[in-house]
Amino acid sequence: MITTWHCTKKFFTLIPVLLLMFCICCSPKPDSGEDAQVTSKGSFEVTAQLMEIPEPFPDIPLYDYAFVLKYKVLTKHRGDLDSEIIYIGHYNPLKARNKVADVRSGDIGGNLKKFKAGDIHRMALEVNIDDFFMGGIINKYFEQETGPIYWAVWTNRVIQ
Amino acid sequence: MGKFLIIILILLIISGIVFYIFSNSGPALTTHPGASQLKVTAADDDVQKLTSEIEKKGWIVYCARSDNETWDLFASRPDGSNTRNITNTPDYEEAGPMFSRDNQQLLFRRLKKGTTINHDLWGFEGQLMIASADGSNAKPIGADKEYAWASWSPDGKSILCLTRKDIQIIDLSTMEIKRTIPRNGIYQQLFWSPNGKWFTGTGNISGKQWCVVRMDAESGQINPIITFQSCTPDWGPDSNHIIFSSRPANQSASNSYGWSQLYLADGEGKQIDLIYGEDGSHIYGGTLAPDSAYALFTKCAADGGGAEQSGAPMCIMRMSDSPAITGESPYLQEHYPNAKNAPILTLSNGWEPIWTYAEVFSEK
Secondary structure (H helix, E strand, O other): OOHHHHHHHHHHHHHHHHHHHHHHHOOOOOEEEOOOOOOOOOEEEEEEEEEEEEOOOOOOOOOEEEEEEEEEEEEEEOOOOOEEEEEEEEEEEOOOOHHHOOOOOOOOEEEOOOOOOOOEEEEEEEEEEOOOOOOOOEEEOOOOOOOOEEEEEEEEEOOO | HHHHHHHHHHHHHHHHHHHHHHHOOOOOOOOOOOOOOOOOOOHHHHHHHHHHHOOOOOEEEEEEEOOOOEEEEEEEOOOOOOOOEOOOOOOEEEEEEEEEEOEEEEEEEEHHHHHHOOOHHHHOOOOOOEOOOOOOOEEEOOOOOOOOOOOOEEOEEEEEEOOOOOOEEEEOOOEEEEEEEEEEOOOEEEEEEOOOOEEEEEEEEOOOOOEEEEEEEOOEEEEEEEEEOOEEEEEOOOOOOOEEEOOOOOOOOOOOOOEEEEEEEEEOOOEEEEEEOOOEEEEEEEOOOOOEEEEEEEOOOOOOOOOOOOOOOEEEEEEEHHHHHEEHHHHHHHOOOOOOOOOOOOEEEEEEEEOOOOOOOOOO
């Protein structure tokens, strides 16, 4: 005779399995960030990890700016970068990349919605930022040795 | 008794009509084709003296919304009289007028009808136009979005403009690039000094944005004027001073990030003096009269100077009355304890006004 206790025990045994299945079903599929834009735009293409956001992005919608962020390069896809740590200026980083382009930025974009320290991005880049972007640049790394500042042309999220 | 009351009543009505007519017939209240009727709003004696002092001192030109709701260019006497629409183009938006130094030509940008004029992006947008000083014979120069932030060379034969890579000097007779100079971080609002030796602009310095800088026109070397939250620089007629707007940090302001005031600096950036500030208003579009005796500017409750809406009241004050502060403005009062409550002539709504003493228009 199957007792209530046995049923309850079986149910509790199943919970971790169900949770695991739930997590597998709900977790996003791995995505290398590759698409037609990121592989063709700009002179450089990397997959890199955003190391930090040195201070909150200014939230003043009236003013446009590029914000320089520090990345650790994980994979070099195109172009000759000689440093593992690179600095990249992103335009109006509080906006989703697919809505950020305007007359000042020119043709930029991507599928990244939000910048978060530790996330991995696949990016098409240009260098130097001053040759490709004419606007305000906030660079909290200015007094450090940064090498050239890259300009983010296309920024896609990478899911591992 | 009844007849006496009727006579009193008739006299009251007549005096009311007479008062109405005369109160609307002063020199500064004129008919204006559009929403921006010009009038003096502070009618005390000092303002009237200022009004009389400037009423025949040349002309101001500015952009404002017209009857057709597009932005047109308007001209008036500095007291607001003799207003006229000098472009009158219902199919376009027009903005950013600038006289050549010899007052023979007028440069501005023409945008597609319905384009919102963005206070920071307008120099990138639309088509560059060059007209006679009175706005006639307007001709497009280049394509849409070409010659960004174009401004006059001292001799009026070339224009200075910005590209993503550099500053370019374009010969207007051939439209060929005469010279390129690295822009060294300057990204908007670029102007050439009347003596030809310097440029000023808004740029990046040492990792900071919104700095006002001076650039040596020969060497391209930059010296900062101010490195915090500043913009819209313009040259004083002496080529030694730059007028600009700035929003100092840590203001005890009634909004979230402070108010922008109007300042004057020397070309080295060593001496910076307040011209005018007023809590509750952002002061932009500052320019000096051709003899440096007056400042012309706009004041707007909304940041950006009102370009996205219908502009903001234009104002004129004497430079000899600076520094001047209106209202309580505790931050400014603390930093400029000797500031005056100067007479300010308030005109109609406009944006990016300019001033010439040349008689480029005839009286109506």
